[in-house]
Amino acid sequence: MRILITGGAGFIGSALALFLQENHEVLVVDKMRSGAVFENGNLECLGHFKNLLGFKGELYVADINEEKTLKIIKDFKPEIIFHKAAISDTTIYDQNKILTTNLNTFKEFIKLSIDLNAKLIYASSASVYGDAPSPQIVGINENPKNPYAFSKLMMDVLAQKYYDKAHLVGLRYFNVYGKGEFYKGKTSSMIVQFAHQILAGKNPRLFRGSDRIYRDFVYIKDCLEANIKAIEAKNGVYNVGSGKARTFQDIVDILQKELNTNLSCEYIKNPYEKFYQFHTQAKLDESFAYKPKYSLEEGIKDYLPEILRLFEKEVNV
Template structure:
């Protein structure tokens, strides 16, 4: 098949590309990393060439707000569009910039998928649930920031076109795994804690981390969910492990795997007023996705890559 992946040099997009390239013709669309910063000082784009060193398909460097990008996709004539590109920083509060990038372009992708008769699988987000009690389920949302709101509005927009195209939104929970390192400060705490430990530093956790729960979801399960979406009924589905674990669990598992016993350093949580203290995906039984990796299994599978990054990137 011919597949377009927007945001294909980023975390999830690059792993989709690498996993699908053997049997498919793939075109990656990515703005790529530059010096552009959001108002919070974080990078606007995380696309990094090192995520694509093993990629054998085509790369088009372009903005999803640019007509040239849509012409490139139209000329490619894909059977499938995996739409991962977005401003994905939950601490970006420039509402115009976030919504202009994430929401305003989305209807163009929907209309293009209808024109090309291409399946459209797009990244939604568990952030849409805000402070809703666990387990979070579709239909009970309360977005708390512009990013979450943009994804919530994308889900609403997609619903209007279910009768015209194959459109599936995937609400990712806390994804970790290969390809995330170049997200810098927004990379998962799995890789951040691991590199603290490998450097011999005390792992730094927020106070009460044994009571802060997240649904940590391994990247290989996310790839499986995207593949399941190709044959799913139009709709929005949670993509998580279905089991909440704590940040303390991450540190304890890493120390066990790395053979260390460093004391933890606990610091005040500066985000306490705008923080999710418990997330857990309610999985839809009608969706064929079934997570295969527990937190222990995911970290164990990820460990060689974590060590490689520490040697080649952190200490380069």
């Protein structure tokens, strides 16, 4: 099949690209990182060439907001579109920029999928739930706390209006971790960040009360599986988590056990307290064929060789 992956040089998109290239013709469209930064100093685009080392498909570097990019995509005639490109940084408050890229452009992709009769599988986010009580359920108590989360909720609302015209599946990722996230820097998961603090012999730095801050951490291999299952799923929005809530303290404890260390933790004030999610846990939809396989312990164990490689080749140089 002919498959388009937007944001294919990013974390989740590149995992998909490397997996799908074995049996399909894959086009990756990504703007790639440059020196451009948002008002808070964070990079505008996080796509990194190292995520695509070994990729044998076509890479086209372009902005999804531009007309000419849509033309290139149309000419490629994809049968499936995995739409992952987005401003994925939850700490950006430029509402105009976020909603233009994440929401307006999504409408163009819906139109494209109708015109091309292509399946459209897009990235939503568990951030849409805000502080909704756990377990979070699609359609219940969604309460976005930042422009990014709002943009993702509005994508789901928009998609619904076209369910009778196209194959549209939204995947609400919870906290994804694993190979490919390293180049997201500050916005990569706390799993790789804590691991590298520990490997450097530093005391892991956690927010105060981290043994009571719960997240549904989902491993990249499960996330990949959800995308594949989405190809045959009914139109709708589905949670993609592990279905279990674990704490940030759990991460540090598992890592210290695996790495054979016993560093004492440093607890700091949480600067995001007012906008923070304190308990996320996906309620998984029985009608969706996706069934996560990795517990936090198993995911970390599987990820460790890559964490160690990164520490040696990228961090500790």
